[in-house]
Amino acid sequence: MWAWIILIVSGIFEAVWATALGKSEGFTKLWPTVTFFGALIISMGGLAWALRDIPTGTGYAVWVAVGASLAVIYGMVTGAESASLIKVLLLIGIVGCVIGLKIVSDHEAVMS
Template structure:
């Protein structure tokens, strides 16, 4: 259950990071509210997951999921330029996230 919560929390990190950018310095109400709700939910989920998952592994996976989704979303929506190098780097990042999960399961 902790791993599922960690993954959802990583997704919510991408939500709040994207909303933060769209809030234009907290001057737009809806993105600011989305940012606040997603931030609290993401941090709460991370805190819950870290009760069972080692902090370094959990945090790295949470950040990696959030970063990968945030960049992928920005490229899909055209906010950030799409390039083969960025896609390959994201694939590598996702591979590292999966690797951390797999190594974490065998480390006990």
């Protein structure tokens, strides 16, 4: 259970570092660069910790999906990225797949 919580939080920090990376303008802006490196360390550390209990493929897929989805949502909310019905539906699909991976992992753990 804790591994999944840490994994989701790490995925959130992935969205933070990805957004900060874009705002750092090639590491020429101080605070976005500092934010990038801080969030990167937290994100990777949490991912590494979670992968002790979650299969690597599943954990990595969930981590990327959480981070990518939140980065796109942030972009749409702030106006940096256009919003459309198809993008929202695709994001819902990504979230659905993440939930599916969690359910399958739980089911496999019970079966073994």
